[in-house]
Amino acid sequence: MLRIGSGAGFSGDRLEPAVLLAERGELDYLVLECLAERTIALAQKRKLHDPARGYDPLLEKRMKQLLPVTKANGVRIITNMGAANPLAAARRVLEIAGSLGLSLKVAAVTGDDVLDLITPADTVLETGEPLASYPQVISANAYLGADALLPALKSGADVIITGRVADPSLFLAPMIYHYGWSLQDADRIAQGTVVGHLLECAGQICGGYFADPGIKDVPDLANIGFPYADIDSTGRAVIGKVAGTGGLISLATVKEQLLYEVTDPTGYVTPDVVADFAAVRLREAGSDLIEVSNGRGRQRPQALKVSIGYQAGFLGEGEISYAGSNAAARAKLAGEIVRERLQDRCRDLRVDFIGSTSVHRQSFWPDVEPYEVRLRVAGKVPTRELAELIGEEVEALYTNGPAGGGGARKYVNELIGIVSTLIPREKVTTHVTVLE
Structure with a gap:
């Protein structure tokens, strides 16, 4: 055995x-x-x-x-x-x-490691597009x-x-x-x-x-x-x-x-x-x-799957909390303010209310008024400078947004995108x- x-x-x-x-x-x-x-x-x-x-x-x-x-x-x-x-x-x-x-x-x-064996003409399984349509490829690993x-x-x-x-x-x-x-x-x-x-x-x-x-x-x-x-x-x-x-x-x-x-x-x-x-x-x-x-x-x-990593820009994030009476409305206003300030520079922007709509994009108890809400604003952007700006605008809500915001944090991460293709086993x- x-x-x-x-x-x-x-x-x-x-x-x-x-x-x-x-x-x-x-x-x-x-x-x-x-x-x-x-x-x-x-x-x-x-x-x-x-x-x-x-x-x-x-x-x-x-x-x-x-x-x-x-x-x-x-x-x-x-x-x-x-x-x-x-x-x-x-x-x-x-x-x-x-x-x-x-x-x-x-x-x-x-x-x-098959980075030298893949070509720009290889088909991406998830989209059917050629690999050439994606930004700089940094890795290709066959299973x-x-x-x-x-x-x-x-x-x-x-x-x-x-x-x-x-x-x-x-x-x-x-x-x-x-x-x-x-x-x-x-x-x-x-x-x-x-x-x-x-x-x-x-x-x-x-x-x-x-x-x-x-x-x-x-x-x-x-x-x-x-x-x-x-x-x-x-x-x-x-x-x-x-x-x-x-x-x-x-x-x-x-x-x-x-x-x-x-x-x-x-x-x-x-x-x-x-x-x-x-x-x-x-x-x-x-x-x-x-x-x-x-x-x-x-x-x-007869073919092996290949996992491909490519440079996908940067993720900028900012978080801030609102608590007490009317917390949900103040958090919503704060999100609208940041979206308006960034909409011309950050087109892929997401505004979430953690604990309410951040996972399923909707609240399952729409009539329940939460006592506290944590606002998260995040966006995928091409440069680190733009990613930093997202967190900075959220932090600025301390004195340039609704009342009572606190506990602000900001993050920037370089993004690696993942797609896949196939390669002949031989x-x-x-x-x-x-x-x-």
Whole structure:
């Protein structure tokens, strides 16, 4: 039986449940999924400023705490924390291991960076327009599949670091390696993909993001555990968590995670397979234990998806609060003032009343008069100077707007836009570098 644990579901995930899972979970592998479309574009931007960086900013913190535990317990780490620079990340992990007195073998998987392989004529999937119609492209990363990780697994590396790899593929690769599955066995690869998809968001399947008090109660969320899966040679798996940890693994949490970010359950496309989630069977196998089986699939696609990051200007924001009698009307007037002052220079301007209309753009209780309102004005603009002006105009409401405004804040962020395209699989070449 193969046991794979999930140590992170996104770049900023908590570290403590991963350490506990590595300590007490009796794992073979710990997978940390830390990369999203915007995350890797921002990493590429950091790499442009410093060629020695470009990996996940929490790499050092995670590895300093995890390496002593995983080494002591014979757990191999697989992670996409390499982001835009897997080789630099691998070197840094080796340095950290040395500082801890640990002897490690680290493998870096590269080849997902395809910036030199895309062309201005490539079609953007979201709009059907050519890539040439977008501003300066700063990154292009293909979603690699499990096959790219197999040489790294064969190398015996204690830590395997990748860039952009499809999330479930990080979990699927050790299944293929451990059991010797054929990459052409679509049903088995699909079943492994189902398991990887269920594990990839870590705490979500244990009740995080599921919890809704009084409707879907989850116990002890403050001490939520992260999941593991026991997987047999057919791909059948039982999802569980370390005894005594908080959270909940149930048919409901597993079903929600199964459908998370899935637009077509009968045709979930990954670099490894086109999986059919409709046939998946779930069964309670005990307390906080759910058995997963019967994933089905079709052969993998001939093209790989590419996530493209481009310079999208700047976001300027300003916030200010109004409280007490007539707060909503004063906040509304303040928003109108800023909009009028900026309308000729900032055409893409958004005015929100946080807690009332900022998420759904309307209030579900229009007759309720809030006692306090926080005004937020934000706009996407081409220059930093214009972005700064938005916050400045909001701050100026202190003495140039309605009565009682307070707690003003202003922010400017450089924006990275994300679109995607396809690239023929045969154009992408992957490589594994082993360091020790």
